[in-house]
Amino acid sequence: MEFVGEHLLPGQIGHFMIVLSLMSALFASISFFMGFKAADESSRPMWMKLARISFGIQTLSVLVSFYILYYIITNHLFEYKYVWQHSSKALPMEYLLSCFWEGQEGSFLLWSFWHAILGWFIIGRSGKWEGPVMSVISFAQFALATMVLGVYFFGQKVGSSPFVLLRNEMDAPIFSTTNYLEFVTDGNGLNALLQNYWMVIHPPVLFLGFASTVVPFAYAAAGLLTKDHAGWTKAALPWASFSAAALGLGIMMGAAWAYESLTFGGYWAWDPVENASLVPWLILISGLHTNLIYRSTGYSLRATYLFYILTFLLILYSTFLTRSGVLGDTSVHSFTGSGMNTQLLLFIFVFLLPVGWMFARQYKAIPSIQKEESLYSREFWMFIGALVFFFSALVIIGKTSLPVFNKIFGTNIAPPEDVEYSHNQIQVWVAVIVGLLTAVTQYFKYKDTPKKTFYSKMLWPTVIALAISLTISFTVGVAYDKKGAGFWMALHIAIFTAVYAIVANAGYIWTGMKGKLRLAGSSVAHVGFGMVLLGILISASNKITLSYNTTGISPLQMKDATDVNNNPRENLTLIKGVATDMGKYMVTYTKDTVSPYDSKRYFEILFENKNKQEKFALYPDVIENNKGGEGLTPNPDAKHYWNKDIFIYLTFLSDPSAKAKDTTQFANKTVVIGDTSFYSNGMWTVNQLEFNPPDERLKAYKGDTVLAADITVIAKDGRQYKSRPAFRLKNNTLEMLPDTVMSQSLVFALRKPGDMDKKEVEIGIKESNAILDFVTLKAYEFPMINVLWLGIIVMVVGFVMSMLQRRKLAQRNND
Secondary structure (H helix, E strand, O other): OOOOOOOHHHHHHHHHHHHHHHHHHHHHHHHHHHHHHOOOHHHHHHHHHHHHHHHHHHHHHHHHHHHHHHHHHHOOOOOEHHHHHHOOOOOOHHHHHHHHHHOHHHHHHHHHHHHHHHHHHHHHHOHHHHHHHHHHHHHHHHHHHHHOOOEEEOOEEEOOOOOOEHHHHOOOHHHHOOOHHHOOOOOOOOOHHHOOOHHHHHHHHHHHHHHHOHHHHHHHHHHHHHOOOOHHHHHHHHHHHHHHHHHHHHHHHHHHHHHHHOOOOOOOOOOHHHHHHHHHHHHHHHHHHHHHHHHHHOOOHHHHHHHHHHHHHHHHHHHHHHHOOOOOOOOOOOOOOOOOHHHHHHHHHHHHHHHHHHHHHHHHHOOOOOOOOOOOEHHHHHHHHHHHHHHHHHHHHHHHOHHHHHHHHOOOOOOOOOHHHHHHHHHHHHHHHHHHHHHHHHHOEOOOOOHHHHHHHHHHHHHHHHHHHHHHHHHOOOOOOOOOHHHHHHHHHHHHHHHHHHHHHHHHHHHOOOOOHHHOHHHHHHHHHHHHHHHHHHHHHOOEEOOOOOOOOOOOOOOOOOOHHHOHHHOEEEEOOOOEEEOOEEEEEEEEEEOOOOOOEEEEEEEEEOOOOOEEEEOOEEEEOOOOOOOEEEEOEEEEOOOEEEEEEEEEEOOOOHHHHOOOOOEEEEEEOOOEEEEOOEEEEEEEEEEOOOOHHHHHHEOEEEEEEEEEEEEOOOOEEEEOOEEEEEOOEEEEEOEEEHHHOEEEEEEEOOOOOOOEEEEEEEEOHHHOOEEEEEEEEEEOHHHHHHHHHHHHHHHHHHHHHHHHHHHHHHO
């Protein structure tokens, strides 16, 4: 059967390129391996030439596959399942780019793309290590290519291709017709939560971080393959710094996305997917430090091997966790099950088994100094810090892997009721120890340090840090006391150690490095790390809820004790056009508009500071859920100050269609002007009848004859409102102009003037919640959160400085 309108050529080329990528990656891996293993020296150049050609073909095939997937997405070729599943015509161009990596297949292609780019840097710069290192990276490319292959071997599907046709993957009557594309006019669209600019830039950076971890791993594997246990560590060190920078930046970009898109009121929730990316970074940092120890003293080579190997293996394990569907019940943003669980596990074991076997077999042959380090040596405390990071990672991955444990052993162990606190109560002490070690370790010398010299150098940084941290404790304070005095005190201690890390490392740049900033990459990274710790501790422990309910109006019901976002006491309902008290601010919901750009409905919330001449507007938004979800997804907005953020998001909306469905009838009542009548929440009085009154709402009828009733409404809380229902006379035709008191759910209509001698007037009155236009929102204040974001930048800059410095030293030694 020939189908009408299908564009088959791009998919055929894309699938061919994936097969070509698979074969060329495997051939490149074998060729690189033979290039350094060949017994005949004369044959090595030939193998290396073949390997580079093969890797070039593999790179080209990945780039073409990458482009074709982007092409079919941006051209809305919905005959392809991936395009139909992840995109739509309504999406702006940058969100179409996000569609690329929303699905598993696209994200694997992105991962492979970064491997290809990194591989050419290795080829150009690694010298004698090119063969063994590239054999590992090329094999990783082969393994990734199997993930997007999408073919059957012996009845088993291998991988999932992004170029499969929708009609081949779905069994529906529509595909029995040759013109089915006339009915498939649009796709499912991008997940509502991902329609944010951070999702355009965060995944590429994060996957660069994921991909880069293969390089230190490959160097470690090369050390085991060649049995050159010393040489590989020098070449691996700059790459470890680069990987730490890229992966750390990618993780924190994800935190920024969560802060701006999710509504748990923060940037980190110890979600399993967050944890799965953090754990490899922690172990990579451990490996980076033990690598430095080995390069300076000869200690910790075995630990360096172990940490670099585990980093990449845990990247693969995190891939299994997030893509197997095993975290579906515990994570808000994991992939659903792909049916590739066996292949994902094989992806881990194909690297774990050979490298683990080589490491275990050669463990005793790996050089190790038996002499104990001095307590006053830099390497001793650096190793302690690496162990703290390592054990922190083990705790996090252990808690995160609980669903896997339950699945393997058939248990039903429930996760802790308060997941965040179960992590925080341990990690706060990790922060204390790491902050302290970050502060003091650089003041030690390798091998040994005179005690008097050490204590004299640490005196002023300690005094200054203590003074600053006490000032923070007594001024900003720690408002978080929900978990008792012990945890509260731990937060204060952690603030001191974070400040200590910043001050001591800044001081070391000045005293130890003589102000030579370009040589102080590690100290700059430590300053940034201290700032990250300080920003997290202050902003999280002093998060202030601003939106306490002052109106008594709430559409929310608290379902259970953990349902904090829907606590009616901490959510403020704003009625459109009515200024409402919110602590330091008067807040007004002024208007809402639907953006033609991204189809989001934006709500303008006006803030007026009671004590300052300051006004600003925030624009939280909602977007309709797709992909089977119901209702609306809210996105936050924030006002950024140098020392705080005001952060809001919507928790409930009035139904915009309710007015059209409203069946409540007017009740007509004849009243005497000046007398008082009552409604359910107060009373109202007709003050007078006016011809052409000076009312903004009625100015649109200028030139016509308008008769209005001037009505005052007094609610039970004492608030007063004005209403002017009216008649309009035009061309001998009368038109009623009702008026609404939105905050009281009242509608008045002037029926007829009545007996003017008796000063009577007939008023129609209607009470209906359907007319109420309101939003309910949650508002927080995050103090000093910019210290966190600035600290990330400083830390990444420090890693890059360290990487460049190590690269220059390596080149100088080679010269």
